[in-house]
Amino acid sequence: MxxxxxxxxxxxxxxxxxxxxxxxxxxxxxxxxxxxxxxxxxxxxxxxxxxxxxxxxxxxxxxxxxRVCWIAQRPRGVPGRSALDHVALPVLATGARRLEAERRAAELLDRVGLSGASSQPFETLSGGQAQRLMLAQGLAAAPxxxxxxxxxxxxxxxxxxxxxxxxxxxxxxxxxxxxxxxxxxxxxxxxxxxxxxxxxxxx
The missing domain is CATH 3.40.50.300 (P-loop containing nucleotide triphosphate hydrolases)
Structure with missing residues (x-):
């Protein structure tokens, strides 16, 4: 257990x-x-x-x-920043280079079914897309x-x-x-x- x-x-x-x-x-x-x-x-x-x-x-x-990741009820993001950037940021915080962070972010977006929305700004995502983006962002910390x-x-x-x-x-x-x-x-x-x-x- x-x-x-x-x-x-x-x-x-x-x-x-x-x-x-x-x-x-x-x-x-x-x-x-x-x-x-x-x-x-x-x-x-x-x-x-x-x-x-x-x-x-x-x-x-x-x-x-x-490692524990807690995802709050309401998705939060930067309106003009892309879905890919939202997921790449926590990877960059670990010391990864930009290209590696973006590659890992793309993998995680695909894992939650958002590969087609990677370039979309946060403000244009639907409620379900924004929620799945939060899941991908949480997974970036490898919990x-x-x-x-x-x-x-x-x-x-x-x-x-x-x-x-x-x-x-x-x-x-x-x-x-x-x-x-x-x-x-x-x-x-x-x-x-x-x-x-x-x-x-x-x-």
Whole structure:
């Protein structure tokens, strides 16, 4: 197993725990739907898994040193910059030369089905294209774990299905993909589901 959670939960200062403690393990090759009502703590759990937030209780164990990429709900980019540039930039940040960075970026765009849009400015991309661009940009960091927050929330049914299919392919390539979602279709495309249960404070 790549990650093991032992009774992990979180409470912000002065508040109750968001969700009941979680004990579970996750492996490479899995696509996990993180579900629960609005406010259940799905994004909070992703933040904990990303290492940007310490759980208020419980323990997380890693079987190896992992690189984690967290993709936020709303795609963000520079309007006039091309899709290729958005993906090449994090590769350049590793010290790669420009030609090598662009070659790697082109490979990643092809991997998420965006090879035909590599020269398009960010502002001209459709919602589904922009979401897939964020996935390609995240992959440029060569993560072991991909955390994705509501990737299909703003998309129509057909475009959402395309994004779900890409996520499934990424998981099959030996990444651990964890998707916070309200979508029944996204849940159905995942290999398992982790439902955050509302924590009922004790009297």
């Amino acid at each position: 790549l990650i093991s959670l032992e009774r992990v939960t979180h409470a912000f200062t002065g508040g109750h725990e968001l969700f009941q403690p979680i004990t579970a393990s996750f492996a490479r090759g899995e696509m996990v739907a993180v579900t629960g009502r609005s406010g259940a703590g799905k994004s909070t759990l992703l933040a904990i898994l990303a290492g940007s937030l310490r759980p208020s209780s419980g323990e997380i164990r890693w079987s190896e040193e992992c 072991d774990i991909l955390l994705v927050d509501e990737p299909t929330a703003q998309l129509d049914q057909r475009t959402a299905a395309e994004v779900d299919a890409v996520l499934g392919l990424l998981a099959a390539a030996e990444l651990l993909v964890m998707v916070a979602t309200h979508s029944a279709a996204t849940r159905a495309s995942c290999s398992r589901e982790l439902t955050l249960e509302h924590h009922v404070p004790s009297e």
